[in-house]
Amino acid sequence: MIEVYAFATPNSVKVTIALEELDLAYALHGINIRQGEQGTTAFTTLNPNQKVPVLVDHDARDEKFVLTESAAILVYLAEKTGRLLPATGAERARVFEQLFFHASALSPAFGQSGFFQRFASKKLPLAIERFDKEAKRVLHVLDTLLAHRDFVAGDHFTIADIAHFGWLWRRSFPGLTLDDTPHIARWYERIAARPGVQRGIARVETLAAQN
16 A cells, blocks of 8 residues: 655645556545644654655555655656656666756756745845746756657656656746746646546645645
């Protein structure tokens, strides 16, 4: 059995989408980060970094395998099922290239841009400008790539698409649109139309509605 601890966040939705796409059964537990539940002793035991999502796989070789970090969870699930990640070679490397680009560029830029616009105790124009520009820059990098590819890592839908989709689903947080990135817009609509993606989104949105 797989358990997932999550909330309606860009990183959490990646995991529920992957589980739905891979046809894996799972139990979903809400961790309301708005109310600070990620800081409870019970959750900190699972993830000392106090962030969602967390995956617990009771079917692994270990009696209870606990995994954090959304990208690591995506790779684990893909390798567990042999799907959404090429086994070897250049195609596999392209998927990891996009996962690392997401983790090092797109995700932090979007997150920091949204934080300084919405939650900083005092407005810091330099920080807002810095991360807003960076978020828009990486968005255009991805748009240029998708001008020549159907999916972010090549010709096939992979966990790299799921990773990018998570933050683009919450692009309103840093105040971004897809108006100037037509190739991302085309790709986004294609991903959003997938039944597994829609189910994964619905699951985490239910968590927010319950709190």
